[in-house]
Amino acid sequence: MFSKKKKEDDPAVLHPSQNDDSRVVVIPIDESQHAETAFDWYMKNVRKGTDKLKLVHCYEPPPPPASSYPAFRTTNRYLKNQRKPNDKVKLVHCAELEQPSGAYYPDYAVPPEAWQDQIEKSKDRVHKLMEKYEKKMKDSKVSGSVYSEMGRAGECVCKVADKSNANLIIMGSRGLGMVRRTVMGSCSEYVLHHSKVPVTIIPKEDPNKYI
Known part of the structure; x- marks a missing residue:
């Protein structure tokens, strides 16, 4: 629905098969500071020149009217x-x-008019978000793609990691309190329990510490 992918023939896109040392790294993104912190932490601490980034925005459309x-x-x-x-x-x-x-x-x-308005606003926000991270990748001279995927955040991240044969997932933590985490669940907690590849969670409090 909101997908915006790099062309396969784009010279900036490095395919894992081109280099035995290349890695596919998945980083979930949204409009929060937690996602930006995770991206910046990757760039500062674990980035390799042969990496291929998969930045994915997982979204759920608003309920129908x-x-x-x-x-x-x-x-x-x-x-x-x-x-x-x-x-x-x-x-x-x-x-x-x-x-x-x-x-x-x-x-x-929601009423039909409000629902349609939410859809249009969501499209606009997602396009701006993707353009922002495409610029960050270009400025950082890192290879990869930015796109969106519909689905619940935790399930969506694991699905993207599986489809892209990822080597690593890096994601920010929202730092939910105990009650909210128990009631709402945690995206990072879901990914930790269901991912088939290593997961690095960047804490809200101190991005220099990680698990």
């Missing part, structure tokens, strides 16, 4: 878990009276 979200979720669940090849599906729309302006919308969804 209030009127369509429950049906969207149910249809998705059916297609993913219960569909059989010989099924005949009949989708029925039962119209309801339109809610007046200012009506209450459930927490899980």
Whole structure:
């Protein structure tokens, strides 16, 4: 949806097969200082001239408008878990009276106009984010690509690392408190437990310390 990749014939892109010492390093990025700290830590401490960086922004689109979200979720669940090849599906729309302006919308969804506005703003933010990191890579003379991938952050990072045959993942830590981490979960914690390659977490408090 927001992908912006370097062309394969770009001379700045170094393929791992061109050098036995080359590494593929995945660094998740977003608009936070934690992501920037992780990138800067990589550049200062572990960068190699033959590395190929994969900077990925993982995003989840906002829920569909209030009127369509429950049906969207149910249809998705059916297609993913219960569909059989010989099924005949009949989708029925039962119209309801339109809610007046200012009506209450459930927490899980937003009005159609606001949803579309969120989509457009998200596109703009992602493009600016990718341009920012493309410039950082160019200024630092490091090879690689910047792109976006839809999905939950932790799962998305592991998926990208698998697809790109990564050698290392470096990511920032949001430094969530115990309660928030228990309730919300932690992206870095998920990656630590599910990654097939070494993971370096750059702490929020002191970027010179790492685990």
